[in-house]
Amino acid sequence: MRLVDAITGYRYPPMAVVSILHRVSGVIMFLLLPFIIWMFDTSLSTEISYERFARVFNVGVGGVPGWFFKLVALVLIWSYLLHLIAGLRHLWMDATHAVGLKFGRQSANFTMAASVVLTVLLGVKLFFF
Amino acid sequence: MTPNYGSKRVVVGAHYGLRDWLSQRVTAALMALFTLILIVQVLLPSYARDSDGERIKDAAGNLQKIVGYDKWAGIFAPQWMKVLTFVVIVSLLYHVWVGMRDVLMDYVTSVGPRLVLQVFTIVWLVGCAGWAIQVLWRLS
Numbered sequence: 001m002r003l004v005d006a007i008t009g010y011r012y013p014p015m016a017v018v019s020i021l022h023r024v025s026g027v028i029m030f031l032l033l034p035f036i037i038w039m040f041d042t043s044l045s046t047e048i049s050y051e052r053f054a055r056v057f058n059v060g061v062g063g064v065p066g067w068f069f070k071l072v073a074l075v076l077i078w079s080y081l082l083h084l085i086a087g088l089r090h091l092w093m094d095a096t097h098a099v100g101l102k103f104g105r106q107s108a109n110f111t112m113a114a115s116v117v118l119t120v121l122l123g124v125k126l127f128f129f
Numbered sequence: 130m131t132p133n134y135g136s137k138r139v140v141v142g143a144h145y146g147l148r149d150w151l152s153q154r155v156t157a158a159l160m161a162l163f164t165l166i167l168i169v170q171v172l173l174p175s176y177a178r179d180s181d182g183e184r185i186k187d188a189a190g191n192l193q194k195i196v197g198y199d200k201w202a203g204i205f206a207p208q209w210m211k212v213l214t215f216v217v218i219v220s221l222l223y224h225v226w227v228g229m230r231d232v233l234m235d236y237v238t239s240v241g242p243r244l245v246l247q248v249f250t251i252v253w254l255v256g257c258a259g260w261a262i263q264v265l266w267r268l269s
Contacts, residue, residue: 026228030250033225033257041264043198044205050198084164087157094154 014108021112022086025079032076039073067127074123082115149227156220163217170204205265214265222258226250 029036042053057073060066089107093099098107133139177185177193184192195203204210229250237243 023228023232026225027232030225030229030253033253034260037257037261037264040261044202044264045267047198050201084161088161091154091158 013105014112015104018082018086018089018108018111021082025083025086028075028079029083032072035072036076070126074119074126077122077126078115078119081118082111085111085114149231153224153227156224159220160217160224163213166213167204171201175200175203211265215262218258218261218265222254225254229254 039053042049042056044050055061056066057069058066060069089111092107093103131137175195177195179185186192205214230247233243233246233250237246
């Protein structure tokens, strides 16, 4: 938010940041939907396609290195986690009418922190194990 | 003239506010449940079974663990998992349509470009859903 701060002098509260990230992550997953279904298809269809699926991530394909595909997968992992946690936050607020400023701020910060921590852990698993 | 106030007030609008609010939550809950079921099945070990569904043991009495492709494909093999995955694909289709339509309504204010993007969204989503469903029922 530094660029926005510098230009407008307005600091977005965490609730606003989570709100926009909820949308950004949704659009990212929408645009990468063919890649998600390609993963679903090749990993599941046959043993041979499963090996091709693994090779794309471990070696690469068509001159594009494997780490690039892992990075795209990691972007999807973050998008899914943030979208899921932000959605659960909505459900929680709907169910408990927890609409106070304090809860909004804390849960928004939690949403971002949890999605990043889980993404880092899964990223370590994806790239190094 | 008919009264137009209180409980007799005629409410105008497209009437999709509550329906979208509810459908967005119901479809999200289904996808979250699917995620949970999938994670549990991936994390739990799976073992080879004979035609009667009994776990196969070797001479020493050890169970035979299934890993890799066989385990992954085995998760989607039961009919209940195929039906659940199908329901999730349809839920996803509707969830993403409502979400993308809201995003387009907020940021693309000209009617022409918005209509083009909305048509693109529908084509993109229906195409993806068709592909995913084809994958699902191609599996043995």
